[in-house]
Amino acid sequence: MPASPDVPRLLQTVLDTPAPRALAEFYRRLLGLRYRDGDAPDPTEVAEPDWLVLTDDDGTRRLAFQLAPDMPEPRWPTGTPPQMLHLDLTVESAAALERQRARARDLGAEELLDRSDDEDEPLVVFRDPAGHPFCIFVAPTGPAR
Numbered sequence: 001m002p003a004s005p006d007v008p009r010l011l012q013t014v015l016d017t018p019a020p021r022a023l024a025e026f027y028r029r030l031l032g033l034r035y036r037d038g039d040a041p042d043p044t045e046v047a048e049p050d051w052l053v054l055t056d057d058d059g060t061r062r063l064a065f066q067l068a069p070d071m072p073e074p075r076w077p078t079g080t081p082p083q084m085l086h087l088d089l090t091v092e093s094a095a096a097l098e099r100q101r102a103r104a105r106d107l108g109a110e111e112l113l114d115r116s117d118d119e120d121e122p123l124v125v126f127r128d129p130a131g132h133p134f135c136i137f138v139a140p141t142g143p144a145r
Contacts, residue, residue, distance in 0.1 A: 012053065012061040013087070016068035017130040021045075024052040024065045026129050029107055031089070033062055073131030076112060083133050090139040094122060100136050109134075 017023040021041065027033065035041075036053035050067040074083045091097050097116055101124050105111060112133065113125035123137040 012064045014064040014066050015132055016066050016071050018069050018071055020049050020052045020065035020067050023130045026107055027063055028054055076133040087134040089136045097138050
């Protein structure tokens with residue numbers, strides 16, 4: 001359904017991080033995204049970029065990464081500072097969940113919670129290299145809930 005012209009549209013989700021390049025590279029590899037034109041790594045880059053954007057193949061913005069040099073690492077499920085958001089990612093099957101669990105760990109994610117055997121909502125919770133939590137779920141079947 002197209003967005004109404006009377007309401008704002010979501011452009012992208014922005015993650016604060018002390019290391020935008022490293023976090024962008026983690027999500028680029030995990031999600032199969034690409035850098036926005038002009039944001040790809042440059043071998044002459046000496047300073048940490050202050051803003052990077054990842055897009056789909058068609059150029060739709062998905063994630064952005066903003067330099068926040070003094071950002072403390074978020075803590076989940078409890079702690080200070082608490083998470084301010086997390087990303088929910090889905091896969092088609094339990095087998096795909098296991099494959100993506102291994103990929104996420106290989107890319108540098110830390111596993112925080114394993115509910116892969118939950119009959120109603122199989123999932124695994126991770127922390128990305130900057131500390132932001134994210135979940136990988138087996139996509140629910142039937143109507144969206």
